Amino acid sequence: MVTLLCFGDSNTWGYNPATWERYPQDIRWPGVLQNELGESYRVIEDGQNGRTAIEGKAFAGFNTSKADLVSTLANHSPLNLVILMLGTNDLLMRSSVSPDDVGKGIDVLLDIIRHSGAGPVSSAPAVLLLAPPPIGFSTGETDALESAVTQSHLFAERYASIAADFHCAFLDTGEIVRSSEIDGSHLDASEHTKLGLAVAKKVRMIFTGDG
Numbered sequence: 001m002v003t004l005l006c007f008g009d010s011n012t013w014g015y016n017p018a019t020w021e022r023y024p025q026d027i028r029w030p031g032v033l034q035n036e037l038g039e040s041y042r043v044i045e046d047g048q049n050g051r052t053a054i055e056g057k058a059f060a061g062f063n064t065s066k067a068d069l070v071s072t073l074a075n076h077s078p079l080n081l082v083i084l085m086l087g088t089n090d091l092l093m094r095s096s097v098s099p100d101d102v103g104k105g106i107d108v109l110l111d112i113i114r115h116s117g118a119g120p121v122s123s124a125p126a127v128l129l130l131a132p133p134p135i136g137f138s139t140g141e142t143d144a145l146e147s148a149v150t151q152s153h154l155f156a157e158r159y160a161s162i163a164a165d166f167h168c169a170f171l172d173t174g175e176i177v178r179s180s181e182i183d184g185s186h187l188d189a190s191e192h193t194k195l196g197l198a199v200a201k202k203v204r205m206i207f208t209g210d211g
Contacts, residue, residue: 012047032196053105
């Protein structure tokens with residue numbers, strides 16, 4: 001059996017922007033991924049609301065990801081693949097943060113995975129890095145989010161470069177889904193379906209070449 005870990009923020013957790021509650025398991029994109037891949041794959045969800053890629057004084061008190069990732073890798077090993085999608089909260093929580101800053105946080109997380117020994121026979125798990133979809137202007141918002149919206153459109157280029165440096169798989173989710181018009185940062189149910197199916201296709205390519 002191939003074991004996958006989906007590690008991310010509220011969009012991996014399954015936050016519903018319309019109700020502020022959690023989508024059912026079969027609606028969330030990791031659940032769609034599991035259903036699409038079938039019983040020969042096991043998908044583990046680890047999404048947390050407010051989780052950031054960056055760790056440091058500027059994000060003290062937030063759900064930073066470094067310690068979570070270390071414990072999650074240890075708890076669920078052996079893992080064949082880690083699917084990582086973070087960065088949106090970093091831009092929303094600190095206007096001074098840039099995609100380059102977020103990229104440095106992603107570098108740290110990928111390095112943790114690479115040296116974790118959490119793969120089969122204490123190897124490093126493979127990684128699929130997902131660039132989060134761009135942030136959109138939510139209903140009723142003004143120009144307060146303009147910087148975050150603009151910066152989020154740079155995620156794809158930055159993350160593609162990181163993936164090339166780490167020799168890991170990459171997927172630009174902005175080419176697949178759009179953030180909800182309700183709050184500009186979460187995914188509507190239909191977008192979870194699109195994302196889960198696209199990630200499943202990428203996973204098949206990674207393990208079988210059957211895209």
